[in-house]
Amino acid sequence: MQQVSNVLSRLETYVEQRDYRGYDCYDALNSPLLRLLTPGKMLKIAAIQTLKRLPINLRPLLGIPVGHNPKGLGLFLAGTVKQYRRTKDKNYLKKLEYLANLLNSLTSSGYSGPCWGYNFDWQSRVFYVPKGTPTIVNTSYVAHAFLDAYELTGNPAYLETARGSCDFILQDLNHSHEADTLCFSYTPIDTLKVHNANMLGAGLMARVWAHTNEPALKEIAEKAVRYVLRYQKSEGSWVYAETSIQGWVDSFHTGFILESLKTYSDCTGDSSCIENIRRGYRFYLDHFFLEDGTPKYYHNQTFPVDIHSAAQAMVTTTRLCEYDAISQDIRERIAQWTLSNMLSTDGFFFFQKHKLYTNRIPYMRWSQAWMYHALTTYLLDTKGN
Numbered sequence: 358m359q360q361v362s363n364v365l366s367r368l369e370t371y372v373e374q375r376d377y378r379g380y381d382c383y384d385a386l387n388s389p390l391l392r393l394l395t396p397g398k399m400l401k402i403a404a405i406q407t408l409k410r411l412p413i414n415l416r417p418l419l420g421i422p423v424g425h426n427p428k429g430l431g432l433f434l435a436g437t438v439k440q441y442r443r444t445k446d447k448n449y450l451k452k453l454e455y456l457a458n459l460l461n462s463l464t465s466s467g468y469s470g471p472c473w474g475y476n477f478d479w480q481s482r483v484f485y486v487p488k489g490t491p492t493i494v495n496t497s498y499v500a501h502a503f504l505d506a507y508e509l510t511g512n513p514a515y516l517e518t519a520r521g522s523c524d525f526i527l528q529d530l531n532h533s534h535e536a537d538t539l540c541f542s543y544t545p546i547d548t549l550k551v552h553n554a555n556m557l558g559a560g561l562m563a564r565v566w567a568h569t570n571e572p573a574l575k576e577i578a579e580k581a582v583r584y585v586l587r588y589q590k591s592e593g594s595w596v597y598a599e600t601s602i603q604g605w606v607d608s609f610h611t612g613f614i615l616e617s618l619k620t621y622s623d624c625t626g627d628s629s630c631i632e633n634i635r636r637g638y639r640f641y642l643d644h645f646f647l648e649d650g651t652p653k654y655y656h657n658q659t660f661p662v663d664i665h666s667a668a669q670a671m672v673t674t675t676r677l678c679e680y681d682a683i684s685q686d687i688r689e690r691i692a693q694w695t696l697s698n699m700l701s702t703d704g705f706f707f708f709q710k711h712k713l714y715t716n717r718i719p720y721m722r723w724s725q726a727w728m729y730h731a732l733t734t735y736l737l738d739t740k741g742n
Contacts, residue, residue, distance in 0.1 A: 364696060365732040367704035369440075372725050377433055377456075378423040379721020380416050382409045382708060386478040387488075388419035401480035412716040427463050427473035429722030430456055431499035432730040438505040439733035443740070453506055457515065460499055465491040468545070469528040470521030472496040482602055484547050492544050493530060496522050497557035504564055520565050523574060526558045538584035539577070551598040553613040556585045560617030560624075567624040575625055582621055585614060586633050593633075593640030594656065606656045608645040609669035615641060616676050638680045641673065642687060650690025651698075662710040667695040668727035675738045692735060695728075 372379075385391050385408040386401060395401045408415065434456040441449035464471045472491035479486040486492070500522035507515035531542035533550055540550045541558045559581035566574040589595055595614055596604045618634050621627065644656040645666070652666040653659045670691045678684035699707045705719040706728045719725065 360696065361692065361732055361736060364700065364704075365729070365736065368706070368725060368729060368732065371704040371719075372433065372721070372729065373452075375423070375721070376425075377430060377459075377721065378425055379429075379719065379725065380414065380421065380423055381426055381475075381477060382718075382720050382723050383475070383479055384416070384421055384424075384477040385409070385419075386480070387421045387424075387476075388416070390419055392478075398480060398485065401478075401485070402482065405480060410716075412714055412718070414718045423721075424476045425459065425463060426476050426722040426726075427460060428475070428495040428498055429726035430460050430463070431473070431495070431502040432722075432726035434460065434499075434502035435505050436726075436729040436733040438502070438509050439737045441509065443733070443737045450510070453510070457503065457506055460503075461518070465489050468525050470524035471500070471518050472522060472525040472529070473499050474544075483549060483600065484544075486544055486546070490544050490546060491525065491529075493526060493541055493554045493558045494543070496525055497561045500561050501564065504568075507568075516565075516568055519561070520569060523562050523565050526562070527577065530558075535584065535587070537580060538587055539580045540584045541581065549598055549600070551603075552585050552588060552595045553597070553610040553617075555581050556614045556617040556621075559585070560620035563621040563624040578621060578625070579627065582618065582627075582630060585618070586630060589633055589637065593636035593638075594644075595637070606644075607654055608641070608652060608656075608666045609663075611637070611641050611645070612669040612673035616673055619676060634677070635680050638673075638677050642681060642683065645670070646687060646691065650687070650692075650694035652691055652694070660710070660712050661716075662698075664695070664699050664706050664708060664724045665727050667691060667699065668731035671695075671731040672734050675734050688735070 383405055385405045391404045395404045437449050437452045437456060465474050468491060473495040474490045474492055476488060478488045500519040503515045503519045526541055529545045531548045533540045533548060540555045543549045543551050543554050559578040562574045562578040594606045595611060596606055597610055615634060615637050618630050622630055645653045651662060652670045654661055654663050654666050671688055674684045674688040698710060706724045708716040708718050708720055708724055
């Protein structure tokens with residue numbers, strides 16, 4: 358689709374002019390003033406959530422700098438690989454090398470392998486995560502991007518980086534065991550059981566195993582998969598995590614699980630989870646979209662409509678299209694709705710659409726990186742020009 362290609366070109370210009378730097382919807386505690394005024398948990402949460410929800414960007418006034426977010430850079434790296442595969446433009450190889458080197462310079466130190474966190478302190482209702490603390494989610498996405506780069510270029514250093522990230526997951530994260538299953542923690546400083554995070558780690562190890570053929574990687578990935586399947590609801594859904602206050606069901610984390618299950622199955626040849634994927638994908642298609650392609654945030658409510666939901670939906674419906682014939686039609690509706698409702702005339706994507714207003718702040722990781730990943734996935738699949 359020429360329209361999508363043109364949008365991607367403008368987005369690419371927007372992010373490259375800013376050297377992939379930007380604000381983040383959760384970066385409130387990068388403000389010296391807000392750090393001073395929020396000594397306790399609830400004050401930190403209030404600061405983060407207030408700044409996230411405000412449709413006016415106060416970050417320059419609060420002294421919050423733009424920065425490189427490792428997860429965002431990983432998504433840009435993955436998209437750059439897809440752009441080279443689609444266009445064969447050698448400039449993308451230079452961009453690939455630049456992003457890979459930048460990511461290598463941003464690894465969190467003191468761990469068993471390459472790993473990445475956020476470039477801001479983060480406080481949730483469950484735990485506090487200091488800036489730079491590596492997470493399984495960030496690390497998995499970045500490591501997958503390095504695998505993409507390795508499969509394109511054959512550079513063994515990229516495979517070595519992804520393999521080293523498995524050591525971080527295996528040796529530095531906490532593991533919860535239930536019978537013959539296991540769940541990786543979100544960070545080295547917690548014991549949370551977050552299903553999408555666990556599955557992202559399993560998918561990464563399965564994909565690395567496909568290159569290294571190390572039995573331990575496949576064995577542990579199988580155990581993590583069994584854990585996630587054990588907690589799938591009868592209708593096909595997963596709650597975010599097994600805590601009393603994290604029982605919501607949302608679209609993009611469901612997409613993470615489904616995409617990672619497919620990665621695991623494709624890389625290992627294990628078909629035992631296929632029926633679970635089908636059931637989960639059916640729930641996903643039935644509950645997370647309106648007729649016109651509007652991507653819902655939660656399975657039981659529409660607002661806020663979030664750009665992250667739209668981006669992951671384009672990726673999920675592309676990668677899992679073999680599981681339901683309606684996938685392509687839904688993807689086209691999502692793409693058209695997103696370009697019509699969430700795209701700025703300046704080439705960037707808005708953050709969220711609410712009932713009464715739209716938050717147009719151009720967050721680099723949450724909005725631009727995810728849409729770059731989504732649009733490159735879409736165009737590579739459709740062979741768009």
